[in-house]
Amino acid sequence: AQSVTQLDSHVSVSEGTPVLLRCNYSSSYSPSLFWYVQHPNKGLQLLLKYTSAATLVKGINGFEAEFKKSETSFHLTKPSAHMSDAAEYFCVVSEYGNKLVFGAGTILRVKS
Amino acid sequence: GAGVSQSPRYKVAKRGRDVALRCDSISGHVTLYWYRQTLGQGSEVLTYSQSDAQRDKSGRPSGRFSAERPERSVSTLKIQRTEQGDSAVYLCASSPRTGMVYEQYFGPGTRLTVT
Numbered sequence: 001a002q003s004v005t006q007l008d009s010h011v012s013v014s015e016g017t018p019v020l021l022r023c024n025y026s027s028s029y030s031p032s033l034f035w036y037v038q039h040p041n042k043g044l045q046l047l048l049k050y051t052s053a054a055t056l057v058k059g060i061n062g063f064e065a066e067f068k069k070s071e072t073s074f075h076l077t078k079p080s081a082h083m084s085d086a087a088e089y090f091c092v093v094s095e096y097g098n099k100l101v102f103g104a105g106t107i108l109r110v111k112s
Numbered sequence: 113g114a115g116v117s118q119s120p121r122y123k124v125a126k127r128g129r130d131v132a133l134r135c136d137s138i139s140g141h142v143t144l145y146w147y148r149q150t151l152g153q154g155s156e157v158l159t160y161s162q163s164d165a166q167r168d169k170s171g172r173p174s175g176r177f178s179a180e181r182p183e184r185s186v187s188t189l190k191i192q193r194t195e196q197g198d199s200a201v202y203l204c205a206s207s208p209r210t211g212m213v214y215e216q217y218f219g220p221g222t223r224l225t226v227t
Contacts, residue, residue: 041220042220100147100155100216102147102155102156
């Protein structure tokens with residue numbers, strides 16, 4: 001069975017400092033992994049996805065994530081936070097088939 | 113271009129009543145998904161439909177949830193005999209292809225409150 005654990009429910013960083021949002025997954029097979037972002041009153045937007053190609057995945061808005069099979073992790077990073085990055089972020093896993101499993105979400109706060 | 117839209121954005125229903133939530137997907141997308149998002153518990157897929165299938169492909173065990181697709185780009189999620197535990201945000205998503213590995217485009221959600 002698939003599951004996703006986002007290790008922090010809230011993360012607070014200062015503008016211009018690095019962002020790290022942690023995600024661990026469990027999956028019986030080779031999973032596909034995604035990060036989505038949700039701004040207030042907006043729909044979910046795909047940031048990036050891993051589908052068994054390069055383990056370091058680059059997404060939009062300067063975000064990237066590294067798939068580490070040995071650690072079953074898919075942490076999201078950004079070198080320098082911007083105020084507009086403040087939102088809720090969801091780590092998502094999918095095995096083959098038609099089911100996505102979402103993590104509980106991490107709220108990112110960016111301080112000026 | 114136009115994205116995925118959902119209506120209503122907010123819905124209050126009395127326990128035991130039936131509700132219907134609408135999703136208008138992106139033209140040309142073949143697969144429509146419904147998710148339930150609960151604060152602090154993440155999101156779970158409720159049902160999905162592919163291509164011209166009018167009925168959902170998978171439903172929740174309780175059977176109170178079902179989705180219909182009266183038009184190719186329209187889906188209606190029906191919840192029968194609502195319970196207070198059904199209070200959540202219901203998200204609709206569409207995808208240009210079949211299979212979860214492909215990008216899904218999400219609507220803004222409908223917040224359902226069951227009193």
